[in-house]
Amino acid sequence: MKYDPSSIESKWQERWAADDVYRATQGEGGDKYYCLEMLPYPSGKLHMGHVRNYSIGDVVARFRRMRGFNVMHPMGFDSFGMPAENAAIEHHTHPAIWTRQNIEVMRNQLQDMGFAYDWNRQIASHMPEYYRWNQWLFLRFLERDLAYRKEALLNWCPSCETVLANEQVEEGLCWRCGSVVEERRMSQWFFRITAYIDELLDGLDGLDGWPERVRTMQRNWIGRSHGARVTFGVDDSDEGLEIFTTRIDTIFGATFMVLAPEHPLARRWYEQGPGADAGLDAEEFADTIDKLEKMNRRQRPGEEGEKAGIFTGHYAVNPFSGERLPIWIANFVLMDYGTGAIMAVPAHDERDFEFARGCALPIRPVIGPSEGDAPAWINDPGAMEEAVPLYGVLLPANGDYAGMTSEDAQQRMIEDARAGGFGDAAVDYKIKDWGVSRQRYWGTPIPIIYCPDCGVVPVPDADLPVTLPEEVELTGEGGSPLGHVESFVNVDCPTCGGAARRETDTMDTFVDSSWYYLRYLSPHDEEHPFDRSAADYWLSVDIYIGGITHAVLHLLYFRFFCKAMADLGLLSVREPVTRLLTQGMVLMGGTAMSKSKGNVVDPDEMVSRYGVDATRIFVLFAAPPERDFEWDEGGIIGCRRFLNRMFTLIARSRAALEGVAPSGDEGELPEALVELRRKAHDTTRRVTDEVEQRLHFNTAVAALMELLNECDAAVAAVPVADAGTSAWLYRDVFERLVALLSPFAPHLAEELWEMLGHREYVADQLWPTYDAGVLERETISLAVQVDGKVRGSIEVSVDLDDNDALVAEALKEANVAKHIDGRTIVRTVVVPGKIVSLITQ
RNA sequence: GCCCAAGUGGCGGAAUUGGCAGACGCGCUAGGUUCAGGACCUAGUGGGCUUCGGCCCGUGGAGGUUCGAGUCCUCUCUUGGGCACCA
Incomplete structure (x- = not known):
């Protein structure tokens, strides 16, 4: 008798499905456990990354089931998005057809992998039953002022013909197609993620089940800095010039001011011409500002833009010292951070230093080290070769603040600025609100109507969903495709009944994935986005497994939605996920597998050659889950051998174990079997700990291999048929081994369990426990x-x-x-x- | 430039609290078996030396702490990742 994976695998998949073994039912059994994996985009076929991701999740889900938990383990499809639309343009099909076909293929593949999902809960975000709740949530956000419309400079991808969120721009390039991102001024919808920004940031400290790496990336992305806003006088204007600084203690060292080219004051002088001291005519001046504005934009990867600027001929007045400072316009100051204007302290800021050097502007040190000898540059700034951005003690040039530490001076200066009415403490963030409008077809229509009389009118809840029209021409050009569908665009105003127009943009698909874990809980609910009692029962998600690539995009939006929905009274939790596991990539030739590189390993091929169980075991065994690993076909062969040997062991022993109970007299065991017993219990302890605590599946598999090796050795010493009154120990050990194996190789484990004479599913058995007494040695x-x-x-x-x-x-x-x-x-x-x-x- | 990981045999990796480095698997070597199927079994496999008892070296590199360091500390190199005019 030989191990034949394909017949065993289809046999058990059919039985599991027929008996609906993996259905999740609220309130049943022990404590709940919500095991969630990032849902796939239906791009065509599963790749090895999916197989790895979902194999990890399946081990966790099956393990928890056997530990007595009531497990929620759903799967679905993130099925809105640009690839469907691009494929449609290329192949002249409809995105819906392409998507439906891909979902079917991928769902079959997932089922063929034997993953223990409750398929009754499957969702697909392109279905109106799903996306109507995106629209519903949008309207709730709108009511709470968490969604709003504004004109803004936005990231525009010329190739995808759509706006991108800041999170979707990587080093100035489109995260998806790699085109150079341009800027456009457009009116767009935003989600006010900044309303939750302190909670999103501070909440990271409490997320100790999350990798530090992800938390750091989110902290960096949010980019909170504490500082002050200070208003400088402008000598020929009543208005002041407000700047943001984190180093107010260096304000006596400011020797000039710099505006972003887009700054309102810069715009005004652009129109009116420069001040007399600029030594330029108006045309020259305006031309230069135009150039600076173009240069200002995001640089190519790795390039550090050359700093350039122009003197405006105008002056500002330092409210602390009364000093007159020339105002410049330069390309290195960003309009979208702080106030779009800075005070330049070249002695203590690298960027200001570089600019001051280039334009021969004065450099004045105002902070010295708090310990040690005074460095030469204090009295000879001309000798400085670089800025010294230190915190220390304020030098004599600092008026009343001289002698204070930087920290004390900051505090005092902020107090004095507040008292003087020209400044206050301030906090600034790198993160901006989340722009959600997309000029594409294959997404959730934004439920808004523009009425010439009533203005912006939300679509009433009763009219949801606003469905995507099927008839649409997709060319990839000319803005939002929905804009050309007259039957969609023209609508009666819900308020006055007059002729009005629908919003033609669709939502960023990250909206879909921001709350999908809730829809799994009651996927067929037609009254609510999800059932509140189900959410109260199943949340939080106990473990969430997916790629590190989503550390700042998806995972930040996900947390934001949870908090916003909690404040809408929809949820009782404020953090969606307790434990996050970010799995590494499957590499080939040192890089990620990709179709364009032609280095793809097809999971189907591996499955047909080695079987599902061997494929699953290999992706788990190759490396710890967080780490990338190199695909190596030799490794999968080893896993297949392991399963062959498992099969042979049980097949050869089953006859001798028929009718033998799994317990008996412990006193009479020969030494070899006492050892084997100890090993079996120790393996139980190890595998349990690896899967439950450490999530290191590679060492769990290694432990199972060790136990198999010991079984073979024991059988060689004491054949099962000759074990006599000790045969019970073999049954005990083999049943343990099969049960421990079952989360990793569920099909073979069921088959072996049956061969050992059982009728029930091994998947329904309780996880083996170990006896600490057995582990003790003399x-x-x-x-x-x-x-x-x-x-x-x-x-x-x-x-x-x-x-x-x-x-x-x-x-x-x-x-x-x-x-x-x-x-x-x-x-x-x-x-x-x-x-x-x-x-x- | 700043911040964070990681660096262990020919390869993937193990070593959970500072306590016999290299578990487990691949590959390789020898033998067996079957005989041409990427099959199976047994033994061996970090490097060097060996009187076959052992001995020396060895976890990127250099120092240090300790009876004892892959593990802790300092410096340094390399690789990967994140951030990068964020005032």
Whole structure:
């Protein structure tokens, strides 16, 4: 009899499906456990990354089931998005057809992998039953002022013909197609993620089940800095010039001011011409500002833009010192951070220093080190080769603040600015509100109507969903495709009944994935986005498994939605996920597999060659889950061998074990079987800990392999048929082994479980437990060191913890004695259970 | 430039609290078996030396702490990742 994966796999998949084994029912059984994996985009076929992601999730889900938890383990499809639309343009099909076909293929593949999903809960975000709730949530956000419309400079991808969120621009390039992103001024819808920004940031500290790496990336992305806003006077204007700084303590060192080219004051002078001191005519001046504005934009990867600027001929007045400072316009100041204007302190800021050097502007140090000798640059700024951005003590040039530490000065200056009415403490963030409008077809229509009389009118809840029209021409050009569908655009105003027009943009698909884990809980609910009692029962998600690529995009939106929905009274939790596992990539030739590189391994091919179980085991065994690993076909062969040997072991023993109970007299076991018993219990302990606590599936599989090796060795020493009254131990060990194997290789485990004479599913069995008593030994092997080097080992009773006795025992060891010979022991270190260390001389 | 990971045999990796480095798997070597199927079994497999008892070296590199360091500390190199005119 031979292990034949394909027949075993289809046999058990059919039975599981027929008996609906993996259905999740609220309130049933033990404590709930929500195991969630990032849902796939239906791009065509599963790739190895999916197989790895979902194999990890499946082990966790199956393990928890056997531990007695009531497990929620759903799957769905993130089925709105640009690839469907691009494919439609290319192949002249409809995105809906392309998407439906892909979902069917991928769902079959997922089922063929034997993943224990409750398929009754499947969702697909392109279905109106799903996306109507995106629209419903949009309207709730609108009511709470969490959704709003504004004109803004936006990231525009010329190739995708759509706006991108800041999170979707990587080094100035479109995250999806790699085109250089341009800027456009457009009216767009935004979600006010900044309303939750402090909670999103501070909440990271409490997320100890999340990788530090992800938390750091989110912190960086949010980019909170504490500082102050200070208003400088402008000498020929009543209005002030407000700047943001994190270093108000260096304000006496400001030697000039810089505006972003888009700054309102810069715009005004652009129109009116420069001040007299600029030494330029109006045309020259305006031309230069135009150039600066173009240069200002995002640089190519790695390029550090050359700093350039122009003097406006206008001056600002430092409210602390009364000093007059020239105002410049330069390309290195960004309009969308702070106030779009800075005070430049070249002595203590790298960027200001570089600019000051280039334009021959003065450099004035105002902070010195708090300890040690005064550096030469304090009195000779001309000799500075770089800015010194230190925190220290304020030098004499700082008026009343001289002698204070930077920290004290910051506090005092903020107080004084507040008192003087020209400034206050301020916090600024790198993150901006989330722009959600997309000029594409294949997404959720934004439920808004523009009425010439009533203005912006939300679509009433009763009219939801606003469905995507099927008849549409997709050319990839000319803006929102919905704009050309007259039957869609023309609508009666819900308020006045007059002729009005629908919003033609669709929502960013990250909206879909921001709350999908809730829809799984009641996917067929027609009254609500999800059932509140189900949410209260199942949340939070106990483990969420997916790629690190979503560390700032999806995972930040996901957290934002949770908090916003909690405040809408929809949820009782404020953080969606307790534990996050970010799995690494499957590489080939050192890079991610991709169709364009032609280095793709097709999971189907691996499955047909080695079987589902071997494929699953390999992706788990190759490396710990967080780490990337290199695909190696040799590795999967090894896993197939392991399963072959499992099969052979049980197939050969089953006849001899028929009718044998899994328990019996422990006193009569031969030594080889006592060892095997200990190994089986120890393996139970290890696998449990690896899967439950450490999430290291590679070492769990290794432990199972070790146990199999020991089984083979034991059977060679004491054949099962000859074991007599000890045969029960074999049954106990084999059943343990099969049960422990089942989350990793569920099909083979079911088959072996059946071969051992069982009728029920091994998937429904309780996870084996271990007996700490069985793990105990009578004797233990201790290493003996002489002068720090291991010279032998001794076998002693576990109870022996007497120093002198252990040393005496160590000295009996021939090789130890040889190394001690002729020397004097000056010290002994004995750690019972660990080591005996002897030090001579 | 700043911040964070990681670096262990020919390869993937293990070592959970500072206590016998290299578990487990691949590959390789020898033998067996079957005989041409990427099959199976047994033994071996970090490097060097060996009188076959052992000995020396060894976790990117250099120092240090310790009876004892892959593990802790300092410096440094390399790779990967994140951030990068964020005032």
